[in-house]
Amino acid sequence: MSQSLSMTLAQYAASTSIAAIPDEVKERAKQVIFDEMACARFGRRSLAGQMAARYAAKFASPAESRILGTSLRVPAPYAAMANGAAGHGEEVDGAHVVGGHPGATLVHAAVAMADRQCAAGADLLSAVVLGYDVGTRLIAACGGKFHFQFSSHHHPDFLHGVAASVVGSRLLGLDPNRYCHAMALATFQTNGLAALFQERRHVSKSFCNGQYAFAGVSAALMSSGGLEGCEDILGARDGLLDAWGVEDGADILTRRLGQDYEIMGANFKFLNAGYPIHAAVEAAMTLVTDHDIRLDTIESVHVGMPANAMRIVDNRHMHNICVQDMVSASIVRGDLSLRESPFPAILGDPAFTRVRARITVGVDPDVDRDQPNGRGANVSITRMDGSAVSRRVDHPRGHSLRGAVTWDELSKKWHEALPECDIDKILSLAQRLEELEDVNELSGAFGSI
Numbered sequence: 001m002s003q004s005l006s007m008t009l010a011q012y013a014a015s016t017s018i019a020a021i022p023d024e025v026k027e028r029a030k031q032v033i034f035d036e037m038a039c040a041r042f043g044r045r046s047l048a049g050q051m052a053a054r055y056a057a058k059f060a061s062p063a064e065s066r067i068l069g070t071s072l073r074v075p076a077p078y079a080a081m082a083n084g085a086a087g088h089g090e091e092v093d094g095a096h097v098v099g100g101h102p103g104a105t106l107v108h109a110a111v112a113m114a115d116r117q118c119a120a121g122a123d124l125l126s127a128v129v130l131g132y133d134v135g136t137r138l139i140a141a142c143g144g145k146f147h148f149q150f151s152s153h154h155h156p157d158f159l160h161g162v163a164a165s166v167v168g169s170r171l172l173g174l175d176p177n178r179y180c181h182a183m184a185l186a187t188f189q190t191n192g193l194a195a196l197f198q199e200r201r202h203v204s205k206s207f208c209n210g211q212y213a214f215a216g217v218s219a220a221l222m223s224s225g226g227l228e229g230c231e232d233i234l235g236a237r238d239g240l241l242d243a244w245g246v247e248d249g250a251d252i253l254t255r256r257l258g259q260d261y262e263i264m265g266a267n268f269k270f271l272n273a274g275y276p277i278h279a280a281v282e283a284a285m286t287l288v289t290d291h292d293i294r295l296d297t298i299e300s301v302h303v304g305m306p307a308n309a310m311r312i313v314d315n316r317h318m319h320n321i322c323v324q325d326m327v328s329a330s331i332v333r334g335d336l337s338l339r340e341s342p343f344p345a346i347l348g349d350p351a352f353t354r355v356r357a358r359i360t361v362g363v364d365p366d367v368d369r370d371q372p373n374g375r376g377a378n379v380s381i382t383r384m385d386g387s388a389v390s391r392r393v394d395h396p397r398g399h400s401l402r403g404a405v406t407w408d409e410l411s412k413k414w415h416e417a418l419p420e421c422d423i424d425k426i427l428s429l430a431q432r433l434e435e436l437e438d439v440n441e442l443s444g445a446f447g448s449i
Contacts, residue, residue: 004180004231004232004234004235004236005232005234005235005241005250005253005254006179006180006183006184006231006232006233006234006235006236007176007177007180007231007232008254009134009166009179009234009253009254009257010166010169010176010177010179010180010183011176012254012257012258013130013134013166013169013170013176013179014169014170014174014175014176014179016126016129016130016170016258017126018122018123018125018126018434020258021125021126021129021261022261024264025129025261025263025264026125026129026434028263028264028266028404029125029128029129029132029263030125030430030431030433031268031405031407031410031430032094032103032107032128032132032263032266033107033111033124033125033128033430033433034410034426034427034430034431035093035094035103035268035410035413035414036087036093036094036103036104036107036108037068037083037107037111037426037430037442037443037446038414038417038418038421038423038426038446039086039087039088039090039092039093039094039103039104040068040069040083040084040086040087040108041068041069041086041418041421041446041447042086042090042092042338042414042417042418043085043086043087043088043089043090043092043093043206044068044069044070044086044089045089045090046086046089046090046202046206047089047201047202047203048085048086048088048089048202048203048205048206048207049082049085049086049089049090049206051085051203051207052081052082052085052086052089052206052207052210053067053070053072053082053086055078055081055082056072056074056078056079056081056082057072057074059074059075059078060072060073060074061075062075064076064079064112064115064116065078065079065080065111065112065113065115065116065443066079066115066440066443066444067079067082067083068083068086068111068443068446069086069446069447069448070448071448076112076113076115076116076217076221077112077214077217077218077221078214079108079112079115080108080109080111080112080113080164080210080213080214080216080217081207081210081211081213081214082210083108083111083112083210083213084104084105084108084109084209084210084211084212084213084214085206085207085209085210085211086206086210087103087104087107087108087209087210088101088104088205088206088208088209088210089202089206090272090320090338090341091202091269091272091273091274091320091321092269092271092272092338092417093269094266094267094268094269094398095266095267095269095275095375096132096136096262096265096266096267097265097267097399097400097401098136098139098140098144098145098262098265099139099144099145099146099156099373100136100139100145100156100157100160101157101160101209102131102132102135102136102157102160102163102266103266104157104209104210104213105135105157105160105161105163105164105209105210105212105213105216106128106131106132106135106160106163106164106167106213106216107128107131108209108210108213109131109164109167109168109212109213109216109217110124110127110128110131110164110167110168110171111124111439111443112213112217113127113167113168113171113172113217113220114127114171114439115439115440115443117171117172118438118439118440119171119438119439120436120437120438120439121432121433121434121435121436121437121439121442122433122434123170123171123439124171124433124439125433125434126170127167127170127171128167128263129261129263130166130167130170131160131163131164131166131167132163132261132262132263132266133257133261133262133263134162134163134166134167135159135160135162135163135164135262136262136265137252137253137254137255137257137262138159138160138162138163138240138253139156139159139160140252140253141241141245141246141249141250141252141253142156142159142240142241142244142245142246142249143244143245143246144373145373146308146311146373147246148244149194150308150311152244153193153194153195154191154192154193154194154244155192155193155194155196155197155208157192157208157209157212158190158191158192158208158212159240160209160212160216161186161189161190161211161212161213161215161216162183162186162187162190162216162233162240163216164186164212164213164215164216164217164219165179165182165183165185165186165215165216165217165219165220165223166179166182166183166216167216167220168182168216168217168219168220168221169182169220169223169224171220172220172221172224174220174223174224177231178223178224179223180229180231180232180233181223181227181228181229181231182216182219182220182222182223182229183219183229183233183234184228184229184230184231184233185218185219185222185223185227185228185229186215186216186218186219187229187233187240188229189211189214189215189218189219190211190212190215190216192208192211192212196208197312197316197321198316198317199317199318200317200318201318202318202320202321205318205321234250234253235250241253264400265400266400267398267399267400268398268405268409268410269398270338270397270398270409270413271326271336271338272320272336272338272341273320273321273326274312274313274320274321274323275375275396276305276309276310276312276313276323276375276377277313277320277321277322277323277326277327278375278396278397278398279375279376279377279393279394279395279396280303280305280323280326280327280377280379280393281326281327281330281336281396282393282396282397283377283378283379283391283392283393284301284303284327284330284331284379284381284391285330285331285334285335286391286393287379287381287389287390287391288331288334288381290389291381291389293381293383293389295331295332295351295354295355297383297384297385298331298355298358298381298382298383298384299358299382299383299384299386300358300359300360300381300382301327301331301355301358301359301360301379301380301381301382302359302360302361302362302379302380302382303323303324303327303359303360303361303362303377303378303379304361304362304363304364304367304377304378304379304380305323305361305362305363305364305367305368305376305377305378306363306364306367306368306371306372306373306374306375306376307363307368307372308372308373309374309375309376310323310361310362310363314361315361319341319343319344320341320343323361324356324359324361325343325356327359327379328352328355328356328359329342329343329346329352331355332346332349332351332352332355333346337416338413338416338417339416339417364377364378366378366392367392367394370394371394374394374395375395375396375399376392376393376394376395377392377393378390378391378392378393379391379392379393407427407431410427411423411424411427414426414427420447421445421446421447422445422447425445426442426445426446429441429442429445430442
């Protein structure tokens with residue numbers, strides 16, 4: 001009998017080690033961990049971040065893992081939930097070329113379990129790299145973010161909950177059989193209908209990533225306690241790939257494991273907005289700056305996007321995932337600060353109302369052809385005198401295909417957004433993460449609100 005797909009993945013996961021990870025991959029992973037933990041500290045102020053912390057605080061025993069930015073310690077699954085929700089709470093957490101927000105689930109599942117285990121930094125580092133390899137491959141094996149979301153009506157990030165169970169199993173040191181059970185047990189706790197994109201206040205959209213982190217940590221702990229599930233939840237009839245996988249899904253899931261590291265496709269954000277909006281804002285702001293465009297001269301603004309990306313951010317109720325709102329705010333304000341959201345105050349500004357009414361959004365045939373699953377945008381601004389200028393941005397700042405983000409860029413980002421934290425100390429700890437004997441030193445450095 002041939003080995004099951006779940007066992008193939010589990011055996012690989014259990015065999016991973018920090019020694020096998022190339023230096024450039026470790027460096028990117030350290031940047032991702034630093035950035036995602038900072039996102040959770042920053043997002044603790046968001047509505048979802050506050051709600052999640054209050055909820056998790058009800059389960060204060062055993063005091064295993066830290067709710068970042070507080071003095072609270074709660075059971076590991078609840079810390080993962082609270083930190084994952086806060087991490088996505090301000091829409092400044094990283095994205096990925098495959099799609100979705102892996103860090104808000106995977107990093108916080110890993111940190112919560114590492115806190116619980118008093119794990120070494122090297123173990124956290126290798127677990128996060130592993131989580132990205134599994135989670136993004138699962139989404140790709142199901143056709144990619146847009147195909148999966150639009151055909152199944154599920155939020156693709158729930159597949160990172162399955163990957164989070166692999167992360168948790170790795171940090172618990174489980175045997176491959178237990179990994180298989182953990183993945184199966186995670187499927188009972190992680191899901192999410194894509195209707196969440198229609199909510200108004202970015203609460204469940206934040207909470208979903210926390211819940212997926214909770215599911216992964218919980219499933220790993222359940223498996224370590226002897227609970228069982230389908231031994232091949234990935235490859236079995238009525239299993240994950242049978243339900244949603246593409247024809248070559250099994251091959252996609254295992255192809256070049258240990259050779260192609262998916263964390264290298266991680267994208268960083270420098271703007272509080274859904275990722276498909278970043279290129280549009282960058283293009284609009286470049287036009288306004290380069291051509292000295294005054295508000296009172298703008299006749300119209302057109303944002304051209306790939307069809308799939310437009311479907312995610314077109315005219316949403318939530319301001320920071322609404323391309324019309326964010327482009328209007330950037331033009332009116334001239335700059336957008338991570339620390340100070342323009343909403344809701346800007347809604348009462350007549351200049352915002354005027355610009356917002358002049359924005360149209362549509363599919364750009366060229367951008368759609370070149371990157372149907374991408375996040376590019378082509379923005380055109382027409383002035384009252386009939387003159388028009390346009391700017392196309394294929395990969396916004398922070399995108400992995402635009403070039404590596406530097407530690408200096410991340411340092412500046414978080415010095416501005418988190419002046420109350422000792423960012424220099426935190427950054428130093430993150431840069432030498434593989435030398436830390438206990439991850440609690442890093443999580444504790446984010447201080448308390």
